Amino acid sequence: MSVMSNPATVGSTAATERVRRSITGGKADVKGTIFMLLMLMALLMSVVILAVLVIDMVTQGRTVLTERLGDFVTGSMSSQPEASGILQGLRGTFWIGVFTVVIAFPLGIASAIYLEEYAHHKSRVARFIDVNIRNLAGVPSVVYGILGLTLFVKAMGGIVGPNSNGRSVIAAGLTLAILVLPIVIITSAEALRAVPRGIREAGFGVGATRWEVTRHHVLPYAAPGILTGTVLALARSLGEAAPLILVGATTGYLSGGTEFLDLGALTDRFTALPIIITTWAGRPGEGWVSVTAAAIIVLLVVVLVANAAAILLRNRFDKKRG
Amino acid sequence: MKLFPTGREARYSALKIAAVPIAGALLLGACSSDDSGDGSGSDNGSESGSGSVVISGSSTVEPISIDVSEKFAGSNPDVNVTVDGPGTGDGFELFCNGETDINDASSKIKDEQIEACESNGVEFIELRIGNDGIAVMTNDANEAISCIHGGDIYALVGPESQGFETWAAANELATEVGGEGDLPDAPLDITGPGEESGTYSSFVELAIEDYAEERGQEAQTRPDYQASADDNIIIQGIQGSDTSFGWVGFAFARNADGVKVLEVDEGEGCVLPTDETIADNSYPLSRPLFIYVNKDKAAENQALTDFVDLYLGDAISSVSDVGYVDLSEETLAETRSRWEARTTGAA
Structure with missing residues (x-):
């Protein structure tokens, strides 16, 4: 219910994009996209490290955990x-x-x-x-x-x-x-x-x-x-x-x-x-x-x-x- | 910024000060860290209780004591047994402080440790339980060598030997440290236990440490050798090359095929490791293993007495079960009579 009341998420992303373009002069937001990608990479990095740890441990400990x-x-x-x-x-x-x-x-x-x-x-x-x-x-x-x-x-x-x-x-x-x-x-x-x-x-x-x-x-x-x-x-x-x-x-x-x-x-x-x-x-x-x-x-x-x-x-x- | 002044401020500012002791206590803890070893005398009075056996000391002996403890726990489920392995020296500090019932030791108690025990009124019974021996080996087919000097071993696998690819490359260093320096000009393929293994630390303590100390080096082996935690793989490595070199626990080498166990000379002639030469410690790469029992605690703690009875009785087989060398019949009988008579002091 809190989602519904949040104005930021009301309306489709397409509409948001249309509004943004009309007030920023129609240019594509290159810097914004690069920034977003950098942040995404940072996030992926932490996720990958965690995943490697978990996968490594699960492969090594699998026999113990499944057999006894x-x-x-x-x-x-x-x-x-x-x-x-x-x-x-x-x-x-x-x-x-x-x-x-x-x-x-x-x-x-x-x-x-x-x-x-x-x-x-x-x-x-x-x-x-x-x-x-x-x-x-x-x-x-x-x-x-x-x-x-x-x-x-x-x-x-x-x-x-x-x-x-x-x-x-x-x-x-x-x-x-x-x-x-x-x-x-x-x-x-x-x-x-x-x-x-x-x-x-x-x-x-x-x-x-x-x-x-x-x-x-x-x-x-x-x-x-x-x-x-x-x-x-x-x-x-x-x-x-x-x-x-x-x-x-x-x-x-x-x-x-x-x-x-x-x-x-x-x-x-x-x-x-x-x-x-x-x-x-x-x-x-x-x-x-x-x-x-x-x-x-x-x-x-x-x-x-x-x-x-x-x-x-x-x-x-x-x-x-x- | 005093937005809402109330009449209570004064009372609360007294509370603020209450947070200080927390910081103060931490500082105190950090400053008085040196106390950790010698502890306070009041510990001596505390009993371990009738239902507990506390063991600490050598990490070399630890596996034996754990094995015995498991056998003991099976028939005495109500007794709390704890085993730790911080090292012989650290163990003696606890033991002479009266904190532990038994101290595992991979070397005889030192004079200053005896003094520490005496000054705290701790009487101990020294019980020899087994032997630790390391066998150095090469391939059966290697005719060039049958006896090796301690200095040569250091030169071949010590911390300064990194990069030596032939036996002969170690000759110069071997002569320098007092070895023979007549090693053959043949490729050197080394296989041995990995650093995490107990056999590795035994080897370093028995074969490397003294030389390394003299030369101001770290007590460790060269890093560039084939390391394995599995004794069988080490033996395979020795079998795999005609001019191989390596080491394992003696108990394991005794039964291995295709390897030649080398005699070791530490200045008193070449000695082949056998049950006898290890039992009397004439073989240089061997040492006795002990447990030290607190006499007073044994007198008042039935659980401890039962535990040592089992240790020296049926459970003495744990010594060879975990890979060490059993005592000879006579030495074991001697140990048992020391225990029966509660003979105190170092032999």
Whole structure:
């Protein structure tokens, strides 16, 4: 329905072209066409790169995925590629996602709301914080790994992993939540900044408090943008391997760690999909090549599912906004 | 721009400051990175719990420990076993810090590592579990050579040998590094394991590293050789040329046809790799493999005791299953009695 109301798409392209010609003196738009082609090439380039990756992985991992998909997804790490499975990695990645959603999203969005709606934009403190957060978003992920090691594994090890020297999925989840926090803050702040000033002024004009304006007008308007940012952040946290190595994800072998919802096991040793992929990729032999490719495909699917869920949510907000 | 001033501003500016600790914490983390190794003393007190076995250490021994762990997990589903392979040295740091129960090691514990363990009150039981040996080979038909000096091996496949297309091309370099330098003038066709293989790193550590270090080179092989992850293909490469050169794990070379396993001379005469010369480490390209068990943890953790019992019992076959050389009967018996008696310290 939103398509129908958009004036730009009303009428045929032929009519649009006729109008354009009549107001630009009838000349063909050469520069415009070249520009369009350049943009198209840029787009094709990214699509081709993605396609090559996916096709390469699918060809290499096809046998694993077709012949023993069930065993592969429900199996454990092993010394033999034929017996290897990724359930423990899926579990770790699942919990990292949960920690990101539960910790980084609320904290990040709340920080962004404060920075955009409440703080004085021109105050030195606000600008200082803003610049710092932008810098933090560019800090290499290993540095966050070191932070996680110092803060969660060493200092808080007794709480997050009393029976694993702190090297638990809780420590990993917290580390990655902090890693994506700046991204969530920045993208949410951008989304809030894009809300027209007039919407707020109209709210204040009819006597609404700042809270009411934020809650009922600004947030619904900014929700799709905020969601886009959080999706990128979630995908990032699901795909990171470097910080997990420092936090102590298990690379070689792990027994147990297959119960997804066993909260008591959250303090045990863990592994995650990106770690499994990095480890397997380094092992010799054809067998490891194909299970690595298969694990990469599963990780892609996991990220895709997370993205799809967020896009569905965003579309719902979009409709609400009308 | 203060469009809508309210009375709350003051309260919120206090909140603004709350964002600072996040940045501060990150800075702190980045600055105190050096702490990661030695850790805090409080870790020593934490127990691994009765239901877990934590193994770290050498990536060479890692496949053996993983194989044993899989056998163990089959009959002990409630015990959490974790195996990592960051390297012998990194493993000892964790082990002497009391963080791991067992450390895999591809070399004997060093004096400074013993000191580190002692200063943290960690007593260890040293258990030799197997041997790592690399066989260097040529084609059966190659009459020109039967014994090769360590320096010659370095000259043939070390980091400085890139581009050598005949054996003789390496002679000058071989003499320089203390080898014999009497290699035949024949085409050189090299086949060996690829860089990602454990046999590659074993070979580099046993045959290349010392020479490379002395000459200020990186410890690696030349890049221009036929690399394969499949031992069978390496053997085929050796069989495929009359003047080939290559290396595989000894356990594999022993059973290969059409190849001539070379004797190696590292200054103490030519030694042919055999089960005996590898077991007593008189063959230069061999080394013992160990596991180090934390004695106190073994005393209080039944799962750990059961695990080591299995390791030295039925599961000792894992050593040869993953491609290494078994201990001799006597050495294995010695290892078992060390474990039974819980003999601490390095032998």
